[in-house]
Amino acid sequence: KTVFHLVSDNSDFYINIYDINGRLIKRIENGNRVWDGTDDRGRFVEGGLYIFQVHLGKQVMSGTVVVLK
DSSP states (O other): OEEOOOSOSOOOEEEEEEOTTSOEEEEEOTTOOEEOSBOTTSOBOOSEEEEEEEEETTEEEEEEEEEOO
């Protein structure tokens, strides 16, 4: 699991997880801050590098996360 820690009291945000080819794998919303390593269909993703984007208002913060198997 990956837990995203945001320095904001605003719960109006969402997180997109992309694979290395830029395909959207999962969208996390409704104040949820945890990615469990699954795609939007509930299947576990392959090991590798993934890109996340946190959208908080007009701000977008990006980074990477590695899934190890």
